Amino acid sequence: MIDIKLLREKPDYIKEAIRRKGYKIDVDEILEMDKRRRALIQETEEFRRSGKEISAQGKDASEEDREKGRSLKEKIKVKEKELDVVESDLAVKFSQIPNPAFDEVVEGEGEKGNKELRVVGTIPEFSFKPKDHLELAESLGIVDFEAGAKVAGSQFFYLKNEGAMLELAIITYTLDLLREEGFEVLFTPDMARSKYYLGTGYLPKGDEAQTYEITDSDLGLIATGEVTLAGYHADEILDSKVLPKKYAGMSHCFRREAGAYGKYSKGLYRVHQFTKVEMFVYTTPEESKNMHAELLRLEERIFQGLNIPYRVLEMCTGDLGAQAAAKYDLEAWMPGRGEWGEVTSTSNTTDYQARNLNIKYRLPNGDTDFAHTLNGTAVATSRAIIAILENNQKEDGSVTIPKNLQRYLTFKTINIK
């Protein structure tokens, strides 16, 4: 959520921010509700104050005053009920206000407005028609979608043999690299309580529902390690001396992908469960933009190390989502379809997520304020595997393992069975 004081003081700025992101929210209605809320608080508190005067008399309170106390109690109850309704209505509306994009983020609608910053690496030239990863993986015997569909449903899969080992190698390679860069490594829970996945912006209901919920419990399967990594320091006040706190979290990710059946829903590109190493940083407002650049640099380092050609996109205002003030994606070249495909995404959520989850930091002078949080994909193994298979395929259908992964594996190529 945003700072409600900002809304009161600069409603026009917020209206403009909402417009830039392409949201439709009635700000004036929210301001009215806020006014009403504050008036009710004042009335309630005045009743309470009177009540405290009576109870402060202790045992000596007269029967007359006790009676007065009884009637005040009733009045408070009525006001509180009224206040509850106003507050919960306000909370629903207010939480829909998105995090304003930074001024420098280019305005645009949806994906079309995104800006390509650079292309890195060489797009491979094949003397034959390159196969897509699904065809490669199946003939190599390293993935089994049929069994996945039978046991768990469509868009679930088994990784087999070299495929499974490849996934582990990708993870170990990434974690080694991030440890070297000062990240703490966490293997996180794959489930979280609702306040954490809601607080990070992953909604279980609606047209684009992402999250699976566990029946008869407050738990849901996480759609990303961002949820458990943000939750790690929720309701805490971090000493500014320990910032930035950098975590590399490995988890499985579960996505319902409701309404997302499209052109690329076949194969590993869009699946209900995958493994991901996520980077997550807690820092100060002063440092968050630098840290965002840092996360992007690391994502590039990881993919350069895997020798995968990619391009960097800067998201326009219309493609940031509610949480991010700025966001970059890496798209890897995927020869099988002859197009770029998203492999990472890094967002600066400023204090927006920190407000939802109550993550603060303390300055040396004792003041506290909301921290800034940032997240970025280090590697989502399923999509990395697509890029590795498709870019390193040979005419006979075998695949060469990128050099930096070979030290983690007992084979240098995967051959047709």
Add this chain to the structure above:
RNA sequence: GGAAGCGUGCCAGAGUGGUUGAAUGGGCCGCACUCGAAAUGCGGUAUGCCCGCAAGGGUAUCGGAGGUUCGAAUCCUCCCGCUUCCGCCA
């Protein structure tokens, strides 16, 4: 899954109905002492919300939600979490 216990401030730990935001100790910050430091002494040290230009005032918060009472950290109910023991299990 069964049984018992516990949940208080940055930490430890008092407090079982009356002005308790909460004793005491530790930590931390400031000041004094010192050439400097240690030790010692003195003072300070939660957060949200509401009103206010501010000074300041009000209100809430002792795991969470309800309830009893003029008054609850203290009593009652439910929930959540943690610990220990038993069972089961990787």
